[in-house]
Amino acid sequence: MSAHDGLDNDCIFCKIIRCEIPSFKIFEDDSVFSFMDINPVAPGHSLVIPKFHTPNIFEAPDIWAAATVNGIQRLARAVKETLNPDGINILQANGPGAAQSVFHLHMHVVPRWADDDVKMNWGISPGDMDAIGKLAKQISKNVN
Ligand code: DGP
Numbered sequence: 001m002s003a004h005d006g007l008d009n010d011c012i013f014c015k016i017i018r019c020e021i022p023s024f025k026i027f028e029d030d031s032v033f034s035f036m037d038i039n040p041v042a043p044g045h046s047l048v049i050p051k052f053h054t055p056n057i058f059e060a061p062d063i064w065a066a067a068t069v070n071g072i073q074r075l076a077r078a079v080k081e082t083l084n085p086d087g088i089n090i091l092q093a094n095g096p097g098a099a100q101s102v103f104h105l106h107m108h109v110v111p112r113w114a115d116d117d118v119k120m121n122w123g124i125s126p127g128d129m130d131a132i133g134k135l136a137k138q139i140s141k142n143v144n
Contacts, residue, residue: 008053013104017051026078031064032071037108041118044083044111048072055103056094064105072107085111089120 007014016023017033024036026046037045048071050064057065076088091108093100112118 004051006052008104011053011102011104013049013102013106014053017049026075029071031067034071034075042085042111042113042116044079044085044109046075046079046109047106048075048109049104049106054105056100056105057092058094060105068105068107072109075109079109079111083111086114087112089118091120 004018007017012021015021016035017028023038026034026036028034028051030051032048032050034046034048037047048068050060050068050071052061052064054060054064060068072090076090079085080088089108089110089112091110092106110118110120
């Protein structure tokens with residue numbers, strides 16, 4: 001199996017893996033490719049993608065999902081070491097309703113600073129315990 005089996009000819013991230021279009025590469029190994037996001041929400045905003053075309057977390061084969069998580073841990077540690085931010089958010093979007101715009105599984109590292117203007121936090125307020133418990137039971141039934 002060649003390194004590029006499982007890639008999609010029309011996918012922009014597959015083209016980045018194949019170096020058919022340029023990117024600011026951070027690292028790669030047999031399983032993942034990491035590069036800077038060209039629409040950064042913060043300095044150091046960067047991505048990890050599997051070297052296998054799969055659109056999202058639902059469809060990703062276990063081995064590629066695991067590789068991507070391992071890659072994001074390596075990337076987050078390197079970004080922390082480099083920029084020493086106050087914190088790092090790790091994000092992964094699935095579907096247009098979650099603002100996914102590139103349909104090749106990817107995870108974002110977003111460095112955060114205390115006074116940055118990045119909008120992705122939600123306030124901490126108590127939930128409805130009955131509703132939370134009911135949903136837990138419903139979701140549990142669908143775990144395979
Ligand atoms: P998402 O919205 O979660 O699907 O994030 C896709 C990200 O990919 C978005 O932050 C912008 C980035 N992006 C899109 N096209 C390119 C590209 O050609 N090169 C790079 N480096 N990043 C891209």
